[in-house]
Amino acid sequence: MTASTTGAAKERNEPELIARILSGEKDLFHDLIRPYERMLYLTAFSVVKNETDAEECAQDAVVNAYRHLDRFRGDAKFSTWLVTIVVNEALQKLRKTKRAREDSLDETIEGEDQEFTPAPLTDWREIPSEALERKELRETLRKAVADLPDIYRQVFTLRDLQEMNVAETAAALGVNENIVKVRLHRARMMLQKTLAPYLKTAAPARKGFWGRMPWS
Amino acid sequence: MELNCRHVWAHISEYIDQTVSAGLREEIERHLEHCEICSAILDSTRNILVLTADNRTFELPLGFSERLHVRLEEEMNSSGGGAGA
Numbered sequence: 001m002t003a004s005t006t007g008a009a010k011e012r013n014e015p016e017l018i019a020r021i022l023s024g025e026k027d028l029f030h031d032l033i034r035p036y037e038r039m040l041y042l043t044a045f046s047v048v049k050n051e052t053d054a055e056e057c058a059q060d061a062v063v064n065a066y067r068h069l070d071r072f073r074g075d076a077k078f079s080t081w082l083v084t085i086v087v088n089e090a091l092q093k094l095r096k097t098k099r100a101r102e103d104s105l106d107e108t109i110e111g112e113d114q115e116f117t118p119a120p121l122t123d124w125r126e127i128p129s130e131a132l133e134r135k136e137l138r139e140t141l142r143k144a145v146a147d148l149p150d151i152y153r154q155v156f157t158l159r160d161l162q163e164m165n166v167a168e169t170a171a172a173l174g175v176n177e178n179i180v181k182v183r184l185h186r187a188r189m190m191l192q193k194t195l196a197p198y199l200k201t202a203a204p205a206r207k208g209f210w211g212r213m214p215w216s
Numbered sequence: 217m218e219l220n221c222r223h224v225w226a227h228i229s230e231y232i233d234q235t236v237s238a239g240l241r242e243e244i245e246r247h248l249e250h251c252e253i254c255s256a257i258l259d260s261t262r263n264i265l266v267l268t269a270d271n272r273t274f275e276l277p278l279g280f281s282e283r284l285h286v287r288l289e290e291e292m293n294s295s296g297g298g299a300g301a
Binding site: 058 | 281
């Protein structure tokens with residue numbers, strides 16, 4: 001199963017499922033949210049950065065969605081509606097616990113038109129399927145994502161982890177699409193810079209693969 | 217016009233998302249053909265995205281799903297007003 005939730009909506013008839021729930025088959029709500037569990041948790045985590053709080057937010061969001069399902073309008077995707085709810089839950093939780101770090105509100109980072117210079121690496125051509133087998137690389141990536149400034153981590157989580165599109169991400173976070181694009185670019189460049197040293201040392205020495213590189 | 221590396225870096229994200237114009241795309245590709253540094257940066261960024269989307273990288277806490285459905289079940293049983301009723 002991929003992280004994408006769009007497939008889930010396509011394979012089943014969500015509007016019909018929702019209509020049945022609203023007309024009394026309440027237990028079907030369990031099925032309705034099943035494909036979105038991962039999205040709910042990871043989205044909440046991208047805001048609150050704490051496992052316990054993220055789980056609580058995900059549960060609260062599901063309960064809220066259940067209570068207010070009749071407010072869902074078919075003109076948006078159910079997944080978009082749900083992600084908006086969980087983002088709100090998570091932001092509220094963040095405010096309540098007063099753990100909001102300054103950088104979550106700090107728009108000046110974007111105001112300064114600073115250039116992000118990626119880390120150059122010329123000897124890494126590890127193919128993803130091999131990299132995926134390396135547990136420590138995944139751990140490093142998790143940490144690097146957690147260390148991103150809040151505004152970048154949230155956009156990165158929705159776009160690259162949940163594979164939501166620009167418009168959906170913008171709607172869920174209440175920002176315009178251009179901000180989503182700018183933040184995503186910076187998040188990716190920051191991660192590239194952070195992870196480059198780890199990727200570099202992992203370069204597999206495979207002659208055939210390197211043969212077609214211009215410098216070999 | 218020949219693009220320089222900085223120019224390419226500024227558009228890497230859009231290039232990956234395939235949202236650059238056809239003209240710019242061509243220029244970036246021409247640059248990538250001879251610039252190994254930019255090619256490596258592009259590859260590494262792409263690979264980070266593949267790793268990110270892999271379910272094993274960001275996992276759910278053990279028992280998350282079970283607890284979620286228990287909570288939902290409790291809500292369904294406790295309130296008469298759920299699911300928009």
